Amino acid sequence: MLRDELEGIYAILIKDLKAYYLKPPNISWGILFPIALALAFTLRNPQGLRDLAPGLVAMAALFGTTSMEAIVVTFEKRVGALERLFMAPLTHTSILLAKVLGGAVFGGFISAVMTLLCFTLLGMRIPHPSLYVAGLSLSLLTLSALGALIAFSVREVFEAQTLSNYFRFPMIFLCGVFIPVGRLPLPLRVVAYMLPLTYTVEALRASTSSPVHLSPLLDLVILTFFLVVFLLLTHRAMRRVFD
Amino acid sequence: MDAIVVEELTKYYGDLCAVDHVSFNVRRGEVFGYLGPNGAGKTTTIRMLSGLTRPSEGRALISGYDVLTEAVEVKRRVGVVPEVSNLYDELTVWENLKFISRLYHVPRAEREGRIRELLEMFSLWDRRGKRFRRLSRGLKRRVILAAALVHDPEVLFLDEPTTGLDVVSARGLRSLVRELRGMGKTIFLTTHYIEEADQLCDRIAIIVRGRITALDAPEGLKSKAGARYVVEVELSREPPQGLLEALRRLGGVETEGLHLRLSTDRPQEVLRLLPEEASKAGLRLVSVRTRGITLEDAFLELTGLSPEVMRMEKGGG
Ligand SMILES: Nc1ncnc2c1ncn2[C@@H]1O[C@H](COP(=O)(O)OP(=O)(O)O)[C@@H](O)[C@H]1O
Ligand SMILES: [Mg+2]
Numbered sequence: 001m002l003r004d005e006l007e008g009i010y011a012i013l014i015k016d017l018k019a020y021y022l023k024p025p026n027i028s029w030g031i032l033f034p035i036a037l038a039l040a041f042t043l044r045n046p047q048g049l050r051d052l053a054p055g056l057v058a059m060a061a062l063f064g065t066t067s068m069e070a071i072v073v074t075f076e077k078r079v080g081a082l083e084r085l086f087m088a089p090l091t092h093t094s095i096l097l098a099k100v101l102g103g104a105v106f107g108g109f110i111s112a113v114m115t116l117l118c119f120t121l122l123g124m125r126i127p128h129p130s131l132y133v134a135g136l137s138l139s140l141l142t143l144s145a146l147g148a149l150i151a152f153s154v155r156e157v158f159e160a161q162t163l164s165n166y167f168r169f170p171m172i173f174l175c176g177v178f179i180p181v182g183r184l185p186l187p188l189r190v191v192a193y194m195l196p197l198t199y200t201v202e203a204l205r206a207s208t209s210s211p212v213h214l215s216p217l218l219d220l221v222i223l224t225f226f227l228v229v230f231l232l233l234t235h236r237a238m239r240r241v242f243d
Numbered sequence: 244m245d246a247i248v249v250e251e252l253t254k255y256y257g258d259l260c261a262v263d264h265v266s267f268n269v270r271r272g273e274v275f276g277y278l279g280p281n282g283a284g285k286t287t288t289i290r291m292l293s294g295l296t297r298p299s300e301g302r303a304l305i306s307g308y309d310v311l312t313e314a315v316e317v318k319r320r321v322g323v324v325p326e327v328s329n330l331y332d333e334l335t336v337w338e339n340l341k342f343i344s345r346l347y348h349v350p351r352a353e354r355e356g357r358i359r360e361l362l363e364m365f366s367l368w369d370r371r372g373k374r375f376r377r378l379s380r381g382l383k384r385r386v387i388l389a390a391a392l393v394h395d396p397e398v399l400f401l402d403e404p405t406t407g408l409d410v411v412s413a414r415g416l417r418s419l420v421r422e423l424r425g426m427g428k429t430i431f432l433t434t435h436y437i438e439e440a441d442q443l444c445d446r447i448a449i450i451v452r453g454r455i456t457a458l459d460a461p462e463g464l465k466s467k468a469g470a471r472y473v474v475e476v477e478l479s480r481e482p483p484q485g486l487l488e489a490l491r492r493l494g495g496v497e498t499e500g501l502h503l504r505l506s507t508d509r510p511q512e513v514l515r516l517l518p519e520e521a522s523k524a525g526l527r528l529v530s531v532r533t534r535g536i537t538l539e540d541a542f543l544e545l546t547g548l549s550p551e552v553m554r555m556e557k558g559g560g
Contacts, residue, residue: 004348008345008346010345011342011346015331015334015342018334018338019333079327079329080327081330081331083295084329084330087293087295087318088318088347089316089318089347090318242295243296243297
């Protein structure tokens with residue numbers, strides 16, 4: 001029944017927030033990480049910061065969603081707590097959605113801190129707030145689903161970390177934060193357009209009226225496409241966890 | 244309808260056949276024991292029956308629902324106490340049970356009452372505010388048992404419920420199992436303690452290397468062993484062949500150093516014959532003891548395994 005499934009998703013989400021995400025060390029990391037990131041860029045490159053702001057928020061979203069979530073899932077897998085969720089009368093889809101929402105909420109918190117910093121310190125302005133919220137929310141879900149895919153595909157916490165970094169670092173360098181995608185050599189440009197974070201940056205830039213390459217609607221459509229693909233792949237990986 | 248129906252249930256892990264075409268039925272309200280050494284396939288069976296792991300072959304029904312195609316319906320009706328304590332360390336006893344009650348869709352109005360009832364029944368009410376991490380092993384096991392009962396399941400799976408517990412906690416847990424049986428729950432319990440199976444179970448399946456080698460009530464298993472009594476003898480030196488030959492006419496004989504174990508239906512004759520044969524062989528009887536056959540003796544005869552194998556804990560074998 002749909003009601004039962006929704007109730008289960010909500011229960012898992014709240015439990016994860018309480019047991020893991022909202023622990024004091026994670027909260028302080030969630031605040032310090034954006035500050036450190038913003039400072040690092042301010043010191044290196046005091047000009048053009050407003051231009052950089054959407055990229056900073058995108059990075060906060062990327063690290064915020066994938067870092068903790070991978071730890072939560074692999075940790076629960078190791079101590080047997082994940083098994084408890086799989087024993088409950090819930091579909092795998094609901095368990096997956098709960099885990100993805102957990103990562104997205106935590107990433108959302110860090111992105112919000114980053115947004116606030118960019119707004120107050122770097123002078124970022126958001127002429128199209130609904131596009132900003134839509135682009136950021138969709139990105140949080142998509143990146144969180146990528147985190148879930150990685151976490152459900154590996155056995156150990158360190159494997160999840162390593163594998164995440166395979167995705168994260170190329171994304172950061174190619175997504176247009178440091179070098180505009182248009183100025184990348186063609187092969188790298190092709191790769192850049194295969195990475196979800198590129199569309200996050202594009203959508204956020206559009207909402208701050210910075211120059212963009214694609215229409216914002218297309219960004220949202222492509223992000224949704226990534227989200228669906230990641231969810232489907234994770235769902236398949238989940239079937240193998242206890243077999 | 245039987246609570247559990249299992250037909251040719253099988254699980255392969257690569258080349259390893261962890262559960263090998265097992266079939267059995269568990270009646271409603273019965274305590275069914277699954278007795279076997281480590282690695283026999285007990286946990287794998289529970290995982291398949293509770294809808295966690297998909298069977299490779301065969302099928303299983305819980306209250307008529309197929310574990311493969313109707314997993315969610317199965318999960319609504321079963322409670323599982325897994326081998327390892329897997330509740331949430333960071334949450335209190337109360338929060339853990341609250342979470343589980345939501346996960347199992349216990350109606351909101353009934354949640355707190357149910358949890359309170361269970362905590363009181365398991366003498367955990369005073370500890371409801373304690374973090375799970377801070378509890379002793381015995382208390383953890385009780386909380387996990389409570390968690391498995393929050394949604395009032397028809398069938399309860401207990402995977403080695405007393406392994407790793409001290410004597411007192413283990414005894415407490417066994418009496419809880421009896422209480423649950425009295426409440427009409429169907430209980431499927433695995434153990435590698437022969438005594439425990441004997442004390443708790445209405446029927447026992449002996450599982451070795453993924454196969455069921457015997458299935459009967461404890462008394463039935465004992466009678467299958469072929470003799471009703473055991474005479475245990477300690478000798479002053481190792482018994483010569485002649486003595487063993489003479490005793491073999493009265494039952495099955497096994498020796499280990501100075502110890503001799505004879506399973507027989509004619510203990511009186513054994514006791515008469517022993518002193519004669521001993522003096523003929525020129526040795527002394529240090530001690531002689533006659534007792535009824537235990538499940539452990541029967542297990543030994545039915546499986547050919549030694550009780551030592553069963554006493555080995557995880558990692559020891
Ligand atoms: N996930 C798994 N992958 C591979 N082999 C497994 C897995 N789970 C169990 N096994 C193997 O299956 C056999 C039965 O295991 P198990 O059911 O845990 O035994 P028991 O609970 O009786 O000790 C063992 O040989 C074990 O190593
Ligand atoms: Mg086991």
